[in-house]
Every structure is written in C-alpha cells, then in structure tokens.
Amino acid sequence: MSTPAPAPASSPGTVSADLEVITVVSKKTPIVLAVVTLALAAAALFGPQEGDTTFRLATRNDFFELPNVTVPAMGTTWTMVVLLALITAESTRRYLRTRTTPVWLVVVFAILAMIGFLAWAAAGSTLPVVGLIAGSIALAVPLVFGALGGVLGERAGVVNIAIDGQLLAGAFAAAMVASVIGSSWAGVVGAMAAGALVALILGVFAISYYVEQVIVGVVLNVLIIGFTSFMFGQVLAPNAEALNSPPRLAPYAIPVLGDIPLIGPVLFRQSPIVYLLYVTVAVVAWALYRTKWGLRVRAVGEHPKAADTVGINVIATRYRTLLLGGAIAGMGGAFYTLVSVQQFNREMTGGAGYIALAAVIFGKWDPIRATLAALLFGFASNLQGVLSVIGSPVPSEFMLMLPYIVTVVAVAGLVGISRGPAAVGLPYRKS
Missing domain, CATH: 1.10.3470 (ABC transporter involved in vitamin B12 uptake, BtuC)
Incomplete structure (x- = not known):
C-alpha cells in the first residue's frame, strides 16, 4: 500500500502555495434585514390601513412644481415587503457563500423599507416630502x-x-x-x-x-x-x-x-x-x-x-x-x-x-x-x-423611541465587524 508523498517543504524566503485566505463574514446584516422585513410585514398584516398615501414633492417657490405621487397604501406596502424579502434572501445567499452584502444593496433596502413604512403610516394623508x-x-x-x-x-x-x-x-x-x-x-x-x-x-x-x-x-x-x-x-x-x-x-x-x-x-x-x-x-x-x-x-x-x-x-x-x-x-x-x-x-x-x-x-x-x-x-x-x-396610527411612544431604535439597529446590526484606529484609547508614553 503506497502512501502519498509528503509535500515539499518551503524554502527560506518563499511562501507556501498551501496558504489560504479565510474570509470572515458577519451574519448580522442578513439577520437585521430579515427582522426589518418581518416587522413591516407584521405592521401591514395586523394593522392594515385604508386609503391612498400622497407624497407631496413641491413647494410654492420652485421653478416648476413636481406633481404629487399618490399610491395605494397597502398595495405599496406589500410590494415593498416582497422586494425586501428578495434582498434579504440575496444577503443570506451571500453570507452562506462567505461573501459580504454590498453597501449599495443595504442602501436600496433602507430606501424601500422607508417607502413601505411611510406608505403604511401615512395612509389617507398627504406626506410633505x-x-x-x-x-x-x-x-x-x-x-x-x-x-x-x-x-x-x-x-x-x-x-x-x-x-x-x-x-x-x-x-x-x-x-x-x-x-x-x-x-x-x-x-x-x-x-x-x-x-x-x-x-x-x-x-x-x-x-x-x-x-x-x-x-x-x-x-x-x-x-x-x-x-x-x-x-x-x-x-x-x-x-x-x-x-x-x-x-x-x-x-x-x-x-x-x-x-x-x-x-x-x-x-x-x-x-x-x-x-x-x-x-x-x-x-x-x-x-x-x-x-x-x-x-x-x-x-x-x-x-x-x-x-x-x-x-x-x-x-x-x-x-x-x-x-x-x-x-x-x-x-x-x-x-x-x-x-x-x-x-x-x-x-x-x-x-x-x-x-x-x-x-x-x-x-x-x-x-x-x-x-x-x-x-x-x-x-x-x-x-x-x-x-x-x-x-399616523403609529403609537406616539414608539415614535419617541424611533431615533434611538434606529441608532441601536444601525450600530449593532449593520456595522458588522468594525475596527477603529488601532491606537485609539491608548495613551502614548515616549520611551
């Protein structure tokens, strides 16, 4: 029974070809995206709103007035939920393949989530964008x-x-x-x-x-x-x-x-x-x-x-x-x-x-x-x-919490593995 020949030792000053690069990918991003998607879906499912949402895009002093955009509140919300679910699935797929979620995809997710939330929260009203x-x-x-x-x-x-x-x-x-x-x-x-x-x-x-x-x-x-x-x-x-x-x-x-x-x-x-x-x-x-x-x-x-x-x-x-x-x-x-x-x-x-x-x-x-x-x-x-x-039907207590919730979610969830300057917080003593 033959045995495999040992790999040749690397000579001094050379780098072995067996070295591999290990990529560490944080699972925080797909988890946070999934939580936000489920939260918007729960709001639409358990608190459906009637009517349309109007987004007002113009002011009186503009060169020309952009027309208002009126959309069905629930239809827009559920459309955004579907799109958010697709982005979450893509983020999960990238994580399973040890690939990071690109920043532009997270930005698109945030914009779509905000459109869906505003369409639901401002149903029957005009939102001054x-x-x-x-x-x-x-x-x-x-x-x-x-x-x-x-x-x-x-x-x-x-x-x-x-x-x-x-x-x-x-x-x-x-x-x-x-x-x-x-x-x-x-x-x-x-x-x-x-x-x-x-x-x-x-x-x-x-x-x-x-x-x-x-x-x-x-x-x-x-x-x-x-x-x-x-x-x-x-x-x-x-x-x-x-x-x-x-x-x-x-x-x-x-x-x-x-x-x-x-x-x-x-x-x-x-x-x-x-x-x-x-x-x-x-x-x-x-x-x-x-x-x-x-x-x-x-x-x-x-x-x-x-x-x-x-x-x-x-x-x-x-x-x-x-x-x-x-x-x-x-x-x-x-x-x-x-x-x-x-x-x-x-x-x-x-x-x-x-x-x-x-x-x-x-x-x-x-x-x-x-x-x-x-x-x-x-x-x-x-x-x-x-x-x-x-x-808006959103409880006032939740609205007061919103800035701090966004802060916690952003820092704890979307930052991933964040490294500050190596010497931050360390006093320097000149030797």
Whole structure:
C-alpha cells in the first residue's frame, strides 16, 4: 500500500502555495434585514390601513412644481415587503457563500423599507416630502458637527466621549457671546472656543496624564451639564434680555439653486450655519485623506510609535487634532441657540453627543460615512414629528423611541465587524 508523498517543504524566503485566505463574514446584516422585513410585514398584516398615501414633492417657490405621487397604501406596502424579502434572501445567499452584502444593496433596502413604512403610516394623508427631508437635515446639523469632531479625535487616537459636553458648552457660549456682542457670528466663534476648551481639558487628562479616556469624557459631560445648568439658573435666567437673547442666524435661500424642485428647498434654503457645515464636511474629508497633515493624524492614531520614529510629534498632533475636533463640535452647539431655539436652556442637547458618537462608529471613522449616518439619525428624529402631525396610527411612544431604535439597529446590526484606529484609547508614553 503506497502512501502519498509528503509535500515539499518551503524554502527560506518563499511562501507556501498551501496558504489560504479565510474570509470572515458577519451574519448580522442578513439577520437585521430579515427582522426589518418581518416587522413591516407584521405592521401591514395586523394593522392594515385604508386609503391612498400622497407624497407631496413641491413647494410654492420652485421653478416648476413636481406633481404629487399618490399610491395605494397597502398595495405599496406589500410590494415593498416582497422586494425586501428578495434582498434579504440575496444577503443570506451571500453570507452562506462567505461573501459580504454590498453597501449599495443595504442602501436600496433602507430606501424601500422607508417607502413601505411611510406608505403604511401615512395612509389617507398627504406626506410633505420636502419638509420631511429639509427638517431632517436641520435636526442632523449638530449631530454632523459632533460626529466630525469625534472622527478627528479618534483618528488621532483619543476617544472623544465628551462630544455631548462640547455641544452643550458650544450652545451656552454661543447664546451668551452673541447676546453680549450682538452678533450671531461672534456667537459661533464663542461656541468654537468653548468646544475647544472642553477638548483641551480632555486632552490634558487623557494625553498628558494618561487617565482612562472614556472615564474622562463621561465626567466632562456631567461637569458641563452641571456648570451650564448652574449658570443658566444663576446668571442667564435673571438676565435673559442681556445674556440669553442672541440674534438669530435666519435661513437664507441661495438664488437659483434654492428654486430647483425638491433639491433646492432641501439643501439651499437653509441657515448659513448649514452651508458652513457643507464646507466643513468637504474640507475635513479632503484634509484627512489628501494632505500631509491627514496622513500624520492617521499615522498617530494607527501606530504612534512608528509615527514618532519618523519624526512626527505624537503628543502635539493629538492635541492639535483634538482641539480642532472640539471647535467643530462647538459649532454644532451654536446651532441650538442661534438657529433652532434662539436661547439657551438646561440640557438642551438631549444627549445628542452620544448619537453623534454612534454616527462615528456607524460611519467607521470616516467623515463622509459619519455624516450620512448622522443624517439617518436626523431623519429618524424628524419622522416622529411629521407622522404625529398627519395623524399616523403609529403609537406616539414608539415614535419617541424611533431615533434611538434606529441608532441601536444601525450600530449593532449593520456595522458588522468594525475596527477603529488601532491606537485609539491608548495613551502614548515616549520611551
């Protein structure tokens, strides 16, 4: 009986041909898609709605009015359920073959799911699509600014749990500075300074004194809540006319662009701080991936020892990047008091910084993806208000939970295996 000849040993400096690449595919995506599909099917089966759903796509100032789109509520919902089931089956097939579900397929699934849900929830009513999307962008503005600040800090290796504190400090400083000086743009500058100050405190403890970064961030959030609440009760409230009545950054419609149907009212009839957001997202994304500065930041966040070896000052780079991220997050806080409410109130961010942090993780520490994730959370927040106005059958308690449900599903279910910068959260001690 012959025995198979042993495989030849690999010579030094060569790679054996027997090596295989093992692909790890997360099963989270098909499971979440299946859950969403079943949830929509259950809503249509156990809560059928009569009538048609009308999607209004135009406003009065458009160059020309797009016609309303009217669809049968239940027919559209069941059609979307079938399409969602097909996409879920495709995702499952890819998982069984150890292939990942492409991002574009998940995006198509999300759009179809939203169309089906809106057709069911707004049955017998008219849904203002322009108002829904424009309001979503407005609610997402602080989240996007906060997410950009978080991306920068964590790309440099510092966990920025203090985003909520930076937003709240920015809102407080914007209201006070703008009221005293009488300029809303001075309030924006004050908000940036306040956000950078919170980031500086975080940096001193986390970078210079090697304190656990998550703990420092949580403590800073609690500290800012206590400080601003005390100042509101003792200083701002008794002197509201002088210290808590900032001028408003009113919406400004960009000529021509603001009159484009559907796109114009959504993107180009916003507050100037929203236009500033467009520029900030583009600049951060470009600088992080296309400049020497961005390369150094990413090197410090991935392998600070190697960065130090080639002459990069790790500590200084982390400080500068963290301060820049704090200033950007502070601009998000200014939106609350200069655009949204036009005065400061206690704990007015409502924990938005934590949702912004979720957007950082959901966006896999990328500025563009984090922005899209923040827009998704803003859409979920605005949806509850729109559906409440049109008398949707969805329980109000569920609508209040919706933004947080979307956050949990997105981060826990759709992210898959997500890896942040290798050195994030690790203090660097120069040897």
